[in-house]
Amino acid sequence: MRDINIPLPIARTLLSPIFRVTLNARLPWQVQRVLLDIGSRAQFLPSGTIVHPLRLGGRPAERITARSAGPNLNAGAVLYLHGGGYAVGSLATHRSLAARLAHETGCAVYVLDYRLAPEHPYPAGLEDAESAFLELTGSIGYRPEQIALSGDSAGGGLSLATAQRLIAEHGYTPAALGLIAPWVDPNQVPDKFRDLVINRPWSRACAAAYLGTGDGTDTGYAPLHGELRGLPPTYVQVDVSELLHTQCADLVTALRAAGVHTWLAESKGLWHVAQLQAALVGPAAAALTELAVFLREAVQPVAMRDLG
Structure with missing residues (x-):
């Protein structure tokens, strides 16, 4: 199915009530997860996408590739960690985004179904990703050095x-690190009450669920305050309207x-992880392409870089 390009004002109008209903702190986590999985059916896969289920690090995962890459499949890979406040999100919700990355990077993209809170609080997800x-x-x-780490929001x-x-x-x-509106300090309380996607009560509920009985000063929980020296090249995307915009700017400054x-790409007029709607909204697709270009260049073998 071909992409469509819904004008931004119309897309925002259509999406706002969906997020208000789905990402609601008063809804049980299981209900939120089901609603998000149902909604993900509108996020189309590019034609020629190959989805191969597997186990990775003891967890369900998917290896997503583009049939068009064929024998020219890039020697590198992307390990993609989905967002959802550490409490929701799945292979289904992020399959379309990962598929687009696979097509545009020429890499195999591995999407991990890491354990979610509150059933599995920190550090379960971190252990799974490791x-x-x-x-x-x-x-x-x-x-x-052939594997880029990428993820959105909590991922x-x-x-x-x-x-x-x-x-x-x-x-x-x-x-490399390719980060879409990364949530790097769940301890921080957003200044605004909500953006198009996220609201403060839901965000605080996610932070509490993920922390469980842990220590909020642990840098694995709040990596903004961890060791940043020695990290690989990092690309950060965020919209200026997001609750996480200030946190992302702080991360870029610290990096x-x-x-x-470090590269910072700020959009105007999109929303939190609009890249999930790349099949529906042209500017979201353009933002995802920029990330794919960064990741593709990062994982190219040295010999191939030298040829350029």
């Missing part, structure tokens, strides 16, 4: 925390102060 990366470098055979924060742990505990530095090569 194990998945280690399996990619072990039995699957990638080198650490963006989880990507950062995973990179920090891999560097500190295994000496593995991923090829640059730590000597990390």
Whole structure:
């Protein structure tokens, strides 16, 4: 199915009530998850997408590739960690986004179904992401520098925390970090009550569910305050209207102060993780393409870079 391009004002009008109903702190987590999975059916897959279910790090996962890549499939890979406040989101909700990344990077994109709170609070998700990366470098055979970590919202924060742990505990530095509106400090209370997608009560409920009985000062929980030196090149996308905009700007400032090569892409008129609606909204597709270009260049083998 071909993409369509809904004008931004109409898209915002259509999406606002959906998010208000679905991401509601008064709804049980299981109900939110079901509603999001149902809604994901409107997020089309590009034609020629190959979805291969597998286990990765002991968890369900999907390896998504583009049939058009064929034998020219890039030697690198992307490990994608979905958003959803650590409490919702699934392989289904992010399959379309990951498929587009696979087509535009030429890489295999691995999407991980990490354990969710409140049933599995921190550090369960971080442990799952760490194990998945280690399996990619072990039995699957990638080198650490061939794997980019990418994620949105909570998955963006989880990507950062995973990179920090891999560097500190295994000496593995991923090829890059591609972060869409990363939630890197769940302790911070948003200044605004809501944006188009997220509202403050839901955000605080997610933070509490993820923390459980843990320590909020743990840098695995709030990686903004962890060790940033030595991280790989990092690309951060965020819309200026988002509740997380200030937090993302703080992250970029801290990364640059730590000597990390960092790019910030700020959109105007989109919404939190609008890239999920890339099949429906042209500017969202353009933002996702920018991320894909960054990831593709990061995971290209050195010899191929030199040819350019």
